[in-house]
Amino acid sequence: MKRIALFASIAILLLSAMAVAQPSRDDRRQARERLNLTSEQEKSIKDIKSKSGKELIDLRAEVQKKRIDLGNAWGADTPKRAQVEGLMKDIGTLQLKMKMILFDADQAVNKLLNPEQRKVYKELKQERRERMKHDAMQRRGAGKGFGPHRGGASGDRGD
Numbered sequence: 417m418k419r420i421a422l423f424a425s426i427a428i429l430l431l432s433a434m435a436v437a438q439p440s441r442d443d444r445r446q447a448r449e450r451l452n453l454t455s456e457q458e459k460s461i462k463d464i465k466s467k468s469g470k471e472l473i474d475l476r477a478e479v480q481k482k483r484i485d486l487g488n489a490w491g492a493d494t495p496k497r498a499q500v501e502g503l504m505k506d507i508g509t510l511q512l513k514m515k516m517i518l519f520d521a522d523q524a525v526n527k528l529l530n531p532e533q534r535k536v537y538k539e540l541k542q543e544r545r546e547r548m549k550h551d552a553m554q555r556r557g558a559g560k561g562f563g564p565h566r567g568g569a570s571g572d573r574g575d
Contacts, residue, residue: 472514489503
């Protein structure tokens, strides 16, 4: 029963993270408009996203398999430290590969842009980071409850 709950929790976490990370259709349309891309640039960017997207799908599947293996190893009657550590390292390596694919795709897009478009692209990325940070804080309930920098007894100094 505990294993089922663990796997369900992991699945929900992954799905919610994927949903949050995806820009909306309007965001993508506005980005294209603000960047003022040529048809050649749009095609090249679409190809870059397609290639990197396929690579990421494969790596995400590998990470999910490793996480299942990790859950099984951790939930064993006598978990083996070396096995758990090895699976954690494997997951870390796969996650690094995913980040590097995203980095390489970002750099490839950047090379396609002229200096003015690069400036707008940088602004768009900064806006997205800020929006994601804000959304993450909303999900965590920042500003609610007790503790430092929140409402409540320990946050209320009364100075």
